[in-house]
Amino acid sequence: MPLHIETPYVESRALSERSGRAIWLKFESAQPSGSFKLRGIGHACETYYARGAQRFISSSGGNAGLAVAYAGRQLDVPVIVVVPETTPARARELLRLEQAAVIVHGASWQEANAYAQSLLAAGDAFLHPFDDPLLWQGHASMIDEMARHGHKPDAIVLSVGGGGLLCGVVEGLQRNGWQDIPVLAVETEGTASLHAALQAGHPVELAAVHGVATSLGARRVCDQALTWAHSHPIHALRVSDPAALGACEQFLADHRVLVEPACGAALSVVYDGHPVLNAYSKLAIIICGGATTTIDQIRQWAAAC
Known part of the structure; x- marks a missing residue:
């Protein structure tokens, strides 16, 4: 399902x-x-999981990050979400509620995204908020x-x-x-x-x-x-x-x-x-x-x- x-x-x-x-x-x-966001991100997470992904990393403190966090919890895959400093406290709380590790970095999404990609290691899958077939x-x-x-x-x-x-x-x-x-x-x-x-x-x-x-x-x-x-x-x-x-x-x-x-x-x-x-x-x-x-x-x- x-x-x-x-x-x-x-x-x-x-x-x-x-x-x-x-x-x-x-x-x-x-x-x-x-x-x-859960439609596409859920599909991507399931695909990457089937390919052997052991951790999901994302760079959105909004709807995309929440979708990754939810998918990771459902699939029992750890999730890191990097959010910019402008991300509201409510969004960070919701991410943690979904058991994601939240890292605050940078003044903009672009800076958070660059940092998130720098964290990628073997076995990780990166979930882009919008640009992925x-x-x-x-x-x-x-x-x-x-x-x-x-x-x-x-x-x-x-x-x-x-x-x-x-x-x-x-x-x-x-x-x-x-x-x-x-x-x-x-x-x-x-x-x-x-x-x-x-x-x-x-x-x-x-x-x-x-x-x-x-x-x-x-x-x-x-x-x-x-x-x-x-x-x-x-x-x-x-x-x-x-x-x-x-x-x-x-x-x-x-x-x-x-x-x-x-x-x-x-x-x-x-x-x-x-x-x-x-x-x-x-x-x-x-x-x-x-x-x-x-x-x-x-x-x-x-x-x-």
């Missing part, structure tokens, strides 16, 4: 009534680790489930950080014969590495990322995301931090589920009636999760915006 679970795929009456179109939600927030294969399983369900949307809305979710969703659409379904790929204004790459026609590394959607904070989207953009309909959208935070609050009221600002960014496209929606009558939104976010954080960030 895979480490992830099959998640609900249901219509949102609140969002459907609000937007005047059918809105379906794929609740990846229900995964045991709290986000979609094994991850994309695992993430694609959410589209397998949607296709089995039978409710085909006109478009899929999701958030983009490093591009792992985007690559997995497109891979799933392609392998299920849904290659005609466009993807509305949403970033916040301070994390728009996909938008920059599409504008330039090649991968671009942002000088810096900023804002509240920290899990979207990859300065460069993975190359495969841009490759897919040349062969699959992908539309990059940008939203503000206040829009993302407002969507988190409203979604909590509507569905009693708290998501992080990264997911709020995708939801805000519907809550705020983005003009791009006029072309579609039935949308699916990937509710990607956010185990490390609290409502107090959401409200503190909103007050500061």
Whole structure:
């Protein structure tokens, strides 16, 4: 059995009534680790374990790190997660709850990632947060489930950080014969590495990322995301931090589920009636999760915006 679970795929009456179109939600927030990351990372961990890996090392204090920690505990494989100094105490506590060894190093994910890779020894497997074909294969399983369900949307809305979710969703659409379904790929204004790459026609590394959607904070989207953009309909959208935070609050009221600002960014496209929606009558939104976010954080960030 895979480490992830099959998640609900249901219509949102609140969002459907609000937007005047059918809105379906794929609740990846229900995964045991709290986000979609468990699909791809669980698949990668199982693959590396079958190849003889004796320890997992990761460099994410967020959803990816939690997925590695959960997978390691389930497989009885020790896990080291290197996190930057900016990682909240709650995230570190959740990692330790999953029995991962937590090392704090560096001011940014890039520094934590470099240090994590320096720890690799014989018998170790490195779990990248988003740039690994094994991850994309695992993430694609959410589209397998949607296709089995039978409710085909006109478009899929999701958030983009490093591009792992985007690559997995497109891979799933392609392998299920849904290659005609466009993807509305949403970033916040301070994390728009996909938008920059599409504008330039090649991968671009942002000088810096900023804002509240920290899990979207990859300065460069993975190359495969841009490759897919040349062969699959992908539309990059940008939203503000206040829009993302407002969507988190409203979604909590509507569905009693708290998501992080990264997911709020995708939801805000519907809550705020983005003009791009006029072309579609039935949308699916990937509710990607956010185990490390609290409502107090959401409200503190909103007050500061």
